[in-house]
Amino acid sequence: MNDYIDYYDWVPFFRALSEGIAGLANAENRDELLSEKARLTFDSGNSILGFDFTDPFSYLYALAQRNTAKQSDLYFERARMAFGITIPIPTDLIFPTPQPNALSLFYDAGKYHDNNGTVIGSNPIWELFLSLHRHEPPDPMAFKRVLSLKNVGVVKLTQIIFLVDPEHYIPFDNRMNSLPVPDFANLALTVAKISEVGLPAYLEAIDKLKRWFPGCRLYEINLLNWLINTSEPDKLMVEKKYAVISSYADGQESNDQFDDFVAENAVWTGGPESRNGHKVYPLGKFDRGDIVLVRRGTVRLGGIGIILRNGYLLSGWDEDKNIQILWLIRQNRKISDTKLGQWDGFVEATAKTLACFRDVYPETFQIIDQIRQKQRKIMNHRLNKQKNIILSGPPGTGKTRKALQIAQWLTNDGDKTVSLLQAIDGRIIPNTDPSIEQIPEAELIQFHPSYTYEDFVRGIVTVTEQEKLIYRVENRTLAKMAMEAAKPENSDKPYVLIIDEINRANLSSVLGELIYALEYRGKTVDTLYAYEGDTGLNLPENLYIIGTMNTADRSIGHIDYAIRRRFAFIPVPPEVTAISTNVGRKLYDGVQALFDHHTSPEFDPADVRIGHSYFLGEETGLAMRLKYEIKPILLEYVRDGILLEPAKPLIENLHV
Numbered sequence: 001m002n003d004y005i006d007y008y009d010w011v012p013f014f015r016a017l018s019e020g021i022a023g024l025a026n027a028e029n030r031d032e033l034l035s036e037k038a039r040l041t042f043d044s045g046n047s048i049l050g051f052d053f054t055d056p057f058s059y060l061y062a063l064a065q066r067n068t069a070k071q072s073d074l075y076f077e078r079a080r081m082a083f084g085i086t087i088p089i090p091t092d093l094i095f096p097t098p099q100p101n102a103l104s105l106f107y108d109a110g111k112y113h114d115n116n117g118t119v120i121g122s123n124p125i126w127e128l129f130l131s132l133h134r135h136e137p138p139d140p141m142a143f144k145r146v147l148s149l150k151n152v153g154v155v156k157l158t159q160i161i162f163l164v165d166p167e168h169y170i171p172f173d174n175r176m177n178s179l180p181v182p183d184f185a186n187l188a189l190t191v192a193k194i195s196e197v198g199l200p201a202y203l204e205a206i207d208k209l210k211r212w213f214p215g216c217r218l219y220e221i222n223l224l225n226w227l228i229n230t231s232e233p234d235k236l237m238v239e240k241k242y243a244v245i246s247s248y249a250d251g252q253e254s255n256d257q258f259d260d261f262v263a264e265n266a267v268w269t270g271g272p273e274s275r276n277g278h279k280v281y282p283l284g285k286f287d288r289g290d291i292v293l294v295r296r297g298t299v300r301l302g303g304i305g306i307i308l309r310n311g312y313l314l315s316g317w318d319e320d321k322n323i324q325i326l327w328l329i330r331q332n333r334k335i336s337d338t339k340l341g342q343w344d345g346f347v348e349a350t351a352k353t354l355a356c357f358r359d360v361y362p363e364t365f366q367i368i369d370q371i372r373q374k375q376r377k378i379m380n381h382r383l384n385k386q387k388n389i390i391l392s393g394p395p396g397t398g399k400t401r402k403a404l405q406i407a408q409w410l411t412n413d414g415d416k417t418v419s420l421l422q423a424i425d426g427r428i429i430p431n432t433d434p435s436i437e438q439i440p441e442a443e444l445i446q447f448h449p450s451y452t453y454e455d456f457v458r459g460i461v462t463v464t465e466q467e468k469l470i471y472r473v474e475n476r477t478l479a480k481m482a483m484e485a486a487k488p489e490n491s492d493k494p495y496v497l498i499i500d501e502i503n504r505a506n507l508s509s510v511l512g513e514l515i516y517a518l519e520y521r522g523k524t525v526d527t528l529y530a531y532e533g534d535t536g537l538n539l540p541e542n543l544y545i546i547g548t549m550n551t552a553d554r555s556i557g558h559i560d561y562a563i564r565r566r567f568a569f570i571p572v573p574p575e576v577t578a579i580s581t582n583v584g585r586k587l588y589d590g591v592q593a594l595f596d597h598h599t600s601p602e603f604d605p606a607d608v609r610i611g612h613s614y615f616l617g618e619e620t621g622l623a624m625r626l627k628y629e630i631k632p633i634l635l636e637y638v639r640d641g642i643l644l645e646p647a648k649p650l651i652e653n654l655h656v
Contacts, residue, residue: 177489502547
């Protein structure tokens, strides 16, 4: 964790940039003047320098794209110099940033036009930008026109609006799907409504969001969303420890400092009355991710926050130190039925105090609980080290059925207190009969000898566009599933890929470089093809791969050691107890006797004896199965040398 991040210091920096850009707005050649600023900011070759004009949104979005620490030192400093800004470069780079290969400009091929070719011009951008900068109500028509521009959508537009005015607006990008509030469980619906209706739908969505975080600024909500969903080391894990502190930080007879807590996004303790007692407070007991409950006396509560950094941890109390928090709610509310007792500074919350806060702030605790639940599921995926398994056994033992049972168990909503292997070994996976259609986060495919990398990972397809042949890269089953599972909003969901007959294909060839990714989950590897400009692909922690392998089929390839060590092999033998009829059990015993006494020494009977599924059902059905399924496969075993020749007449004499 970077101790030198001054959260939200990007807000005044972008505000100052906007002020500089707004200073050009009244000039007739404002687009050209802003382009000159862009030339002072960006290197040659940047797309924004391809023309002798630009607009406020394109400039700010292109700058936000340079958001790594090294890039910001260079480009943000150039922007500072270009506009004569005195505000330092921000240390907090947590704001909407387009991907390095994303289209940052709000014009296409030198034109401000929509997808139908209608020229819009840059005036709506300037109009919308100026109203945002001045904190004035935007013109819905200007919003609609900018939204209609080619290469601009709801995500891109709301991101740049947030950069200009983060106090009143927020981005509706993919990360918003991960915010644990019911109103945004399906971001696609919100985005579609904004696309159709425009500004009123955007403002309505913002109002719904604000109701879940009373008193919080929108850029605080954005920071929470980023911190709880990022895969970076800065990820904020919400813990189960609760501290309580009074806004009368300098003692019970002192002044209320709640407004200072809000202004500083921090809490602290000390002061004349507590000067002798602050050393016994558990100041070093609470750390990042713990919850702080802020009270304002014995009957009033002020709000709730999450600790981002505890300044007291290293060397104890000092009057210049504090505990930096991220507010979840700051709103005065009264306890309904009883008073809280006196307070002793910064202490662990009692059960009574916690119950009072839960009663007064139910919506906030709903958010806290949902964040914890999701993070617990994500952690379970990480702790579940073995995510690749192969169910191996002879035909008829129910390997595919067992794979579906495992997929159903993995994807149900219940908490997993054991690992996948422990669940299989302990036989706690329910003996159900699911279909793949009943498991939305699972997919079933079957390998065959001609299956290739291009069929499984990524490949080039030929399409016709306007009577021209175009070659483009498309994701296949594995890449599609991996990218879906890797989305922040899906990181707690398990995704299961079932590969039937996994060893019928040449696995080394089909998997290619992803053999490495099977073991090192979350590590990006370069694939053979670039999809949307990016060759990288990783298999996330929440993607499980279950293969089935027929151990009796010698015509198929063996799995080499590099792949074998990345999978756990689970034997699936016949289950005699599944055969419920006497006639079925008698026929089963007779067939198994063939393998016990007539299997070739080159084979292990356990690898080739046919399974229980051949012997299920009543007498009439069994007679048909014996004639058309069991005898043919056993005679094929004789021809292949699995069963010795003396078994042939015994097979012919089998009957129900």
